[in-house]
Amino acid sequence: MSSESGRQQHLFDLRTLLGNVTAMLELSLSGVAPTEQRDALRSALEEAYRAGEILQKLVDDIKAAEGKSNSVESAEEKAPPKFERAKLKVLVVDDNPINQKLVNHVLSKRNYDVSAAKNGKEALEAVAAKEFDVILMDNSMPVMDGMTATRILRNREQVEGKLRVPIVALTAIDMSEAHALEWAKLIDGYIAKPFQPETLHQSILDSIVRARICDKA
Numbered sequence: 497m498s499s500e501s502g503r504q505q506h507l508f509d510l511r512t513l514l515g516n517v518t519a520m521l522e523l524s525l526s527g528v529a530p531t532e533q534r535d536a537l538r539s540a541l542e543e544a545y546r547a548g549e550i551l552q553k554l555v556d557d558i559k560a561a562e563g564k565s566n567s568v569e570s571a572e573e574k575a576p577p578k579f580e581r582a583k584l585k586v587l588v589v590d591d592n593p594i595n596q597k598l599v600n601h602v603l604s605k606r607n608y609d610v611s612a613a614k615n616g617k618e619a620l621e622a623v624a625a626k627e628f629d630v631i632l633m634d635n636s637m638p639v640m641d642g643m644t645a646t647r648i649l650r651n652r653e654q655v656e657g658k659l660r661v662p663i664v665a666l667t668a669i670d671m672s673e674a675h676a677l678e679w680a681k682l683i684d685g686y687i688a689k690p691f692q693p694e695t696l697h698q699s700i701l702d703s704i705v706r707a708r709i710c711d712k713a
Contacts, residue, residue, distance in 0.1 A: 583609040585627065586700065589619040589642060590634040590666070595689070599632060599666070602693045608700075614638075616645025623649060623661065630700050632666040632687075635679070642667065643679040650682050660684075660710050662703035666691070684710070 588599045591614045600610045611626070613619040615637040623631070631649075635642035646663055653660055664685035669676055671686050680686070684703035687696060 583607055584629040584700070584704075585609045585611070587611050587613060587619060587622055587628045587631045588666075589613045589616065589631060589637070589645070591615055591637040592634075595634070599696070602696060605693075606697055616640030616642055616648075619645050620648060628661060630703055631661055631663045632696075632700075633663050633683070635665065635667045635669055635676075643676075646679060646682045660707045662700075662707035664699050664703045666696075 586603055586608050588596055588603075588610060590596050590599070590612075596612045600612070603610050611622060611628070613622050616633075617640040619631065619633070620640075622628070633642040633646060642665065649661065649663070652658070662684045663682070664687060665671065665679065665683050666687045666689065668689040671680050684706040685699045687699050
């Protein structure tokens with residue numbers, strides 16, 4: 497029997513018993529013999545007691561139903577929101593195919609969307625065609641090096657009023673050297689080769705924060 501049909505049955509029984517109680521009380525107050533009045537009153541009290549039991553069952557059923565509803569609502573309120581992190585789009589700029597494959601392997605395991613370019617010129621073309629969340633840029637590459645590509649990209653962003661694309665230098669050069677100081681001012685992070693996977697992941701996240709701070713400055 498469902499909880500709803502059970503409550504309906506309790507209500508029906510309750511109405512019947514209360515009707516009996518009323519009838520017995522009327523009989524006990526009428527002009528019948530004292531013995532009959534006493535028996536009628538006793539029956540009325542018994543029926544009233546049964547009515548009280550049924551009423552308590554009805555109340556318990558209602559409370560149980562409310563408790564289940566509240567527990568479901570409470571569970572829904574306490575449950576953490578479910579969400580999936582959108583794939584961060586990363587452009588890896590490196591002329592070494594082995595390095596590209598290594599970075600792609602590391603980032604793909606963390607659900608990044610990875611694209612590749614073999615030099616600075618290809619990187620600028622890729623950025624013009626697609627928006628990227630982060631660029632991992634090597635420096636020593638044919639056709640156009642990473643420093644030149646970074647400088648051109650930053651100039652484009654200023655002229656076109658675009659948000660700063662985070663650039664992380666992923667290179668073996670010493671960033672403290674004089675020729676790298678200008679590049680260091682234009683990038684948002686630096687990772688020395690060889691790198692640790694966790695360092696790469698954290699540097700990407702940090703670079704996004706730094707780029708947004710530069711946008712607000």
